[in-house]
Amino acid sequence: MKILVTGGTGYIGSHTVVELQAKGYEVVIVDDLSNSSVEVLDHIAEITGKRPVFEQFDLKDALKTSAFFSKHSDLGGIIHFAAFKAVGESVEFPLKYYQNNLVSLINILQGMMENKIRNIVFSSSCTVYGQPDKLPVKEDAPVQKAWSPYGNTKQISEEIISDTSKASGIDGILLRYFNPIGAHETALIGELPLGVPNSLMPYITQTAIGIRPFLRVWGSDYDTPDGTAIRDYLHVTDLAVAHVIAVERMLNGKMKQKVEVFNLGTGNGFSVMQVIESFERSTGVKLNYQIMDRRPGDIEKVWADTEFANKELGWKAVKSLDEMTASAWKWEKVLAQKGKG
Numbered sequence: 001m002k003i004l005v006t007g008g009t010g011y012i013g014s015h016t017v018v019e020l021q022a023k024g025y026e027v028v029i030v031d032d033l034s035n036s037s038v039e040v041l042d043h044i045a046e047i048t049g050k051r052p053v054f055e056q057f058d059l060k061d062a063l064k065t066s067a068f069f070s071k072h073s074d075l076g077g078i079i080h081f082a083a084f085k086a087v088g089e090s091v092e093f094p095l096k097y098y099q100n101n102l103v104s105l106i107n108i109l110q111g112m113m114e115n116k117i118r119n120i121v122f123s124s125s126c127t128v129y130g131q132p133d134k135l136p137v138k139e140d141a142p143v144q145k146a147w148s149p150y151g152n153t154k155q156i157s158e159e160i161i162s163d164t165s166k167a168s169g170i171d172g173i174l175l176r177y178f179n180p181i182g183a184h185e186t187a188l189i190g191e192l193p194l195g196v197p198n199s200l201m202p203y204i205t206q207t208a209i210g211i212r213p214f215l216r217v218w219g220s221d222y223d224t225p226d227g228t229a230i231r232d233y234l235h236v237t238d239l240a241v242a243h244v245i246a247v248e249r250m251l252n253g254k255m256k257q258k259v260e261v262f263n264l265g266t267g268n269g270f271s272v273m274q275v276i277e278s279f280e281r282s283t284g285v286k287l288n289y290q291i292m293d294r295r296p297g298d299i300e301k302v303w304a305d306t307e308f309a310n311k312e313l314g315w316k317a318v319k320s321l322d323e324m325t326a327s328a329w330k331w332e333k334v335l336a337q338k339g340k341g
């Protein structure tokens, strides 16, 4: 069975390709390499013994996308990761985000309709919940007005898929990720942030390796036990496995609705300080950090209610926070050895 993974050389995409290939799926990657490197293909091949088929083009290009789908009309399903994801940049360049993230999705859905390809798994985010009133947050919690154009593209994409599904044979699974961190156990693939990272985990490992002088802890006056903000961190391999399960649910006709939504997290919230402590414990490395003011736009606390994903998908995140922070460190050290850190 052939599966298209858009953004398959990216962080979550590459881990998902590895898990798909391990299960015997034939993978085709489409990526424009705007935020990833072609060498990732070699590393996937090193892990799995198989090099995925790769096509480099921009999914915003309607003609190229249409030609691709005509050529691959035998696809069993699509996992769509390819998107821009920097929150701050999206505030500065909103049209770049709306154009890239939405036009690509529209072109893919068009290609699916034209070639009668039924199944799409979409990479959404817990950002759609904003600061939820009730924690842990369930899938039926209200979607709150997006704070950033990036967040808005996730919300609008969910709506585009739902509306298209109602009017066509297309089925969708929308996966709302909490905070994926860590890297593959081989340290052959992982997160490769361009420039200064915005996310916590790469900032921690880059500080520990000496690229950054200290971590800035954004805010210590939140209404949380230690005053720092709380998130639900999950290991990227656990997250990747959930995509394979979602694809199989679609292929095996197990869906109960034409569009289903699942939270993907561990169900446990950890504060920024707890992540720092875990990093120090799991690696033996001391981290320089300074407490700063809150980062504008950050929410105070969020973690997932994972009951629906656990029961319906039969999926559970199994890796501990210490395993996540240790694997992120192993990856950072490999990057440093290769002179890429």
Ligand code: UD1
Binding pocket: 085, 087, 088, 125, 126, 127, 151, 179, 198, 199, 200, 201, 203, 215, 216, 217, 218, 219, 229, 230, 231, 272, 295, 297, 298, 299
């Ligand atoms: C961010 C985005 C979210 C997106 C997700 C995907 C915002 C407001 N949200 O989530 O929409 O889906 O990334 O990657 O940008 N922290 C520090 N110091 C740092 C970096 C982070 O203290 O240098 C703190 C943050 O304040 C936050 C936590 O660490 O409390 C996690 O931050 P981050 O990794 O950026 O993820 P989110 O903000 O949850």
